[in-house]
Amino acid sequence: MSAVKLTAKVRSQKKLASDIYSLILYVPEIADQAKAGQFVSLYSKDGANLLPRPISLCEIDHEEGTIRLVYRVVGKGTEEFSHLEEGDCVEVMGPLGNGFTLKDKRAILIGGGIGIPPMLELAKELNCEKNIVLGFRDETFLLEDLEPRGEIYIASEDGKTGVQGNVLDAIREYEIKGDIIYACGPTPMLRAIKEYAFANHMEAQLSLEEKMACGIGACLACVCKSTEVDDHSHVKNKRICKDGPVFDAGEVEF
Amino acid sequence: MNLSVNIAGVEFKNPVTVASGTFGSGAEYHEFVDLNKLGAVTTKGVANVPWPGNPTPRIAETYGGMMNAVGLQNPGIDVLCGRDIPFLKQFDTKIIVNVCGKSEQDYVEVVERLGDEDVDLLEINVSCPNVKEGGIAFGQDPKALEQITKAVKAKAKQPIVMKLSPNVTDITVMAKAAEAGGADALSLINTLTGMKIDINRRQFALANKTGGLSGPAIKPVAVRMVYQVANAVKLPIIGMGGICNYEDAIEFMMAGATMVSIGTANFHDPYTTIKVIDGMKKFMEEKGIEDINEIIGCVK
Ligand SMILES: Cc1cc2nc3c(=O)[nH]c(=O)nc-3n(C[C@H](O)[C@H](O)[C@H](O)COP(=O)(O)OP(=O)(O)OC[C@H]3O[C@@H](n4cnc5c(N)ncnc54)[C@H](O)[C@@H]3O)c2cc1C
Ligand SMILES: Cc1cc2nc3c(=O)[nH]c(=O)nc-3n(C[C@H](O)[C@H](O)[C@H](O)COP(=O)(O)O)c2cc1C
Numbered sequence A: 001m002s003a004v005k006l007t008a009k010v011r012s013q014k015k016l017a018s019d020i021y022s023l024i025l026y027v028p029e030i031a032d033q034a035k036a037g038q039f040v041s042l043y044s045k046d047g048a049n050l051l052p053r054p055i056s057l058c059e060i061d062h063e064e065g066t067i068r069l070v071y072r073v074v075g076k077g078t079e080e081f082s083h084l085e086e087g088d089c090v091e092v093m094g095p096l097g098n099g100f101t102l103k104d105k106r107a108i109l110i111g112g113g114i115g116i117p118p119m120l121e122l123a124k125e126l127n128c129e130k131n132i133v134l135g136f137r138d139e140t141f142l143l144e145d146l147e148p149r150g151e152i153y154i155a156s157e158d159g160k161t162g163v164q165g166n167v168l169d170a171i172r173e174y175e176i177k178g179d180i181i182y183a184c185g186p187t188p189m190l191r192a193i194k195e196y197a198f199a200n201h202m203e204a205q206l207s208l209e210e211k212m213a214c215g216i217g218a219c220l221a222c223v224c225k226s227t228e229v230d231d232h233s234h235v236k237n238k239r240i241c242k243d244g245p246v247f248d249a250g251e252v253e254f
Numbered sequence B: 001m002n003l004s005v006n007i008a009g010v011e012f013k014n015p016v017t018v019a020s021g022t023f024g025s026g027a028e029y030h031e032f033v034d035l036n037k038l039g040a041v042t043t044k045g046v047a048n049v050p051w052p053g054n055p056t057p058r059i060a061e062t063y064g065g066m067m068n069a070v071g072l073q074n075p076g077i078d079v080l081c082g083r084d085i086p087f088l089k090q091f092d093t094k095i096i097v098n099v100c101g102k103s104e105q106d107y108v109e110v111v112e113r114l115g116d117e118d119v120d121l122l123e124i125n126v127s128c129p130n131v132k133e134g135g136i137a138f139g140q141d142p143k144a145l146e147q148i149t150k151a152v153k154a155k156a157k158q159p160i161v162m163k164l165s166p167n168v169t170d171i172t173v174m175a176k177a178a179e180a181g182g183a184d185a186l187s188l189i190n191t192l193t194g195m196k197i198d199i200n201r202r203q204f205a206l207a208n209k210t211g212g213l214s215g216p217a218i219k220p221v222a223v224r225m226v227y228q229v230a231n232a233v234k235l236p237i238i239g240m241g242g243i244c245n246y247e248d249a250i251e252f253m254m255a256g257a258t259m260v261s262i263g264t265a266n267f268h269d270p271y272t273t274i275k276v277i278d279g280m281k282k283f284m285e286e287k288g289i290e291d292i293n294e295i296i297g298c299v300k
């Protein structure tokens, strides 16, 4: 089992919200090996944009040999990907990163904004009691996919859906209980979740983000501070692309 | 057809290696690339002790290139000797070890330690800050460069390649200084210092403020410098800076490089090295070139 880079065929692309797209790629070579919490690198066709764009796996269909990516258009690369149509080709490398470690414990899955997509595959793979907490800025997405997978709680900044505020406000408001947190989202959210988990003596697996160049652990672009000296780097740095993106909350300082 | 080249008495099966820092120690890219096919693997800069490197963000994409300020994070020479060299020894390829340091003593310590190791060339990265001289890079002052070259050469058991910084007014002055210090070969270019500002956040794109620009955006500068250096000194050159395909590699060789390194292009396509080697063979066949050495510095 190892990562590959190849040309994938686009199965379909759908717009989910004003700037959020869902892309399904046919790549059995990646789908076969992939699991929740891992990601792929997508490459732009424009040689001016050299570096890969890391995108989490939102769903993996082992039978169909497809992967689903849900992403927000924020710049040149994601803008280009949003124009892909059925039958088009795109360069992709994966599966990359470690993915979540599934535990048989009452789980709280927390997704903030564009950190929500990896929670869908995780919810599918976890066979236990699941509370799913979602934080949105305003518009919601992926709700219909997530609803059958667990108990859903929502926080939104504008308060139009669910609790007004952030995911932790929702957890407190609805008194959501669990033994382990799995989370992906903006860094300030993850920081707050880390504190919350410590205060409540809970285990937490957090999916982190950093700018990447190689995506496979060679260039040392994407590090985060680790609490202990790391076995590979021999300094207190871990590579998000290779040792992560998912870390135990106690392993990292960010 | 002959693709093999020779630098300071070391025979390489082909002229293609990787640029230091873009390929780790080869362990990660080995999933994609058959390391046996490369002329050599050049390892990430290594110091006498582990270095933690710079804060993040350490990289930023720029038009046709990227900037990095990784800050030479490395696990130190003990780990290189205990883990990375034994790993590379499994393959039929040469090993070039890139060395960094903050003082002459740091460099000498690493080079002495490598004396007992079965590695082929030592590439000395002189773009690191010279702490003793008050933060000026060894690579930007010809006197300091000649001195560090001498000090390293005196202790090195393997041939030494001085890696030149392009951040100077006249690259030939630096090349001559390294030659005078006793260098066996030169490699160029290292990255060009640049800066990027995120206008929405009113912040530098890199935590370090400045970073080293690499990738296709710098290729014409690199080709020019390789040409100038090839015509100023007698030393063999390892050329690099934005090489993405075999055409780029041939261009560097025609300008005067004996070998070429693939750096940033690995990030875009991990198979670049192999594609360059295959493309070179095809080019030689098509043009009826029997020996790759024929084209080195053929454009005057
Ligand atoms: C492990 C991981 C998983 C991710 N999963 C998703 C996902 O499922 N859906 C989604 O919408 N986004 C995800 N992201 C963020 C996504 O990578 C960026 O939004 C994307 O790279 C932006 O590219 P661009 O060309 O549109 O933006 P530009 O701003 O033009 O990009 C310029 C450069 O910065 C890099 N970059 C910009 N923003 C980020 C960022 N937030 N993180 C890392 N690199 C960045 C780009 O890769 C590119 O090299 C993930 C990031 C990481 C690290
Ligand atoms: C992420 C990154 C890390 C690098 N690390 C080193 C290093 O440790 N030592 C060194 O001498 N050069 C280092 N370099 C410079 C490259 O070896 C090379 O000289 C430069 O990038 C130009 O080649 P390129 O355009 O093909 O990448 C690094 C470059 C990059 C992009």
Ligand code: FES
Binding pocket: A211, A212, A213, A214, A215, A216, A217, A218, A219, A220, A221, A222, A223, A239, A240, A241, A242
């Ligand atoms: S992106 Fe190169 S080490 Fe993570």
